[in-house]
Amino acid sequence: MHEVALVEHLLDAVQAELPTAPRSARVRRVLIHVGVLSGAHPEALRFAFDFLAPDYLGEGAALEIIEIPAVCRCQTCGTASEINEPVLLCPRCGSSEIRMEGGSELTLQEIDLDIDDDSDADATSSQDV
Numbered sequence: 425m426h427e428v429a430l431v432e433h434l435l436d437a438v439q440a441e442l443p444t445a446p447r448s449a450r451v452r453r454v455l456i457h458v459g460v461l462s463g464a465h466p467e468a469l470r471f472a473f474d475f476l477a478p479d480y481l482g483e484g485a486a487l488e489i490i491e492i493p494a495v496c497r498c499q500t501c502g503t504a505s506e507i508n509e510p511v512l513l514c515p516r517c518g519s520s521e522i523r524m525e526g527g528s529e530l531t532l533q534e535i536d537l538d539i540d541d542d543s544d545a546d547a548t549s550s551q552d553v
C-alpha cells in the first residue's frame with residue numbers, strides 16, 4: 425500500500441512547517457489536494473494518516489482531503505471533459521487524441537494549528553478543550 429509512504433512523506437512535510445517549539449502548537453487539521461489521477465486512494469490515505477499521525481503530530485490531528493478532478497482535452501472534437509478516473513479515449517467522441525490536464529497532484533495545502541499561548545495560561549489548564 426503505497427499510501428503509507430505518501431502519508432509518511434506528507435507528515436514529514438507537515439513537521440517541517442511547524443513552529444520550532446513543538447509543544448506550543450498542536451496540529452488540528454491537515455488539508456491536502458489529491459488529484460484523481462495521482463494513484464492515491466483517499467480512503468487509504470485517511471487510514472494511513474490515522475495510523476501514522478499520532479507518532480508524528482500527537483493525537484487529535486484530522487486529515488481533510490479535497491479531490492481534484494482532471495480534465496481530458498480532446499484534440500479531435502475539442503471537448504474538455506472533467507473526469508474522475510483515468511481514461512484512454514475522449515468520453516465524447518472516442519478519439520484517442522487526448523491530453524490530460526491536472527489531476528495528478530498530491531499537495532499539502534493548509535495546516536491548522538492550535539497555538540498554546542502560555543502568557544496567561546496557568547499550568548493546569550491546557551489539556552482539555
Ligand SMILES: [Zn+2]
Nearest residue numbers: 498501514517
Ligand atoms: Zn473528442
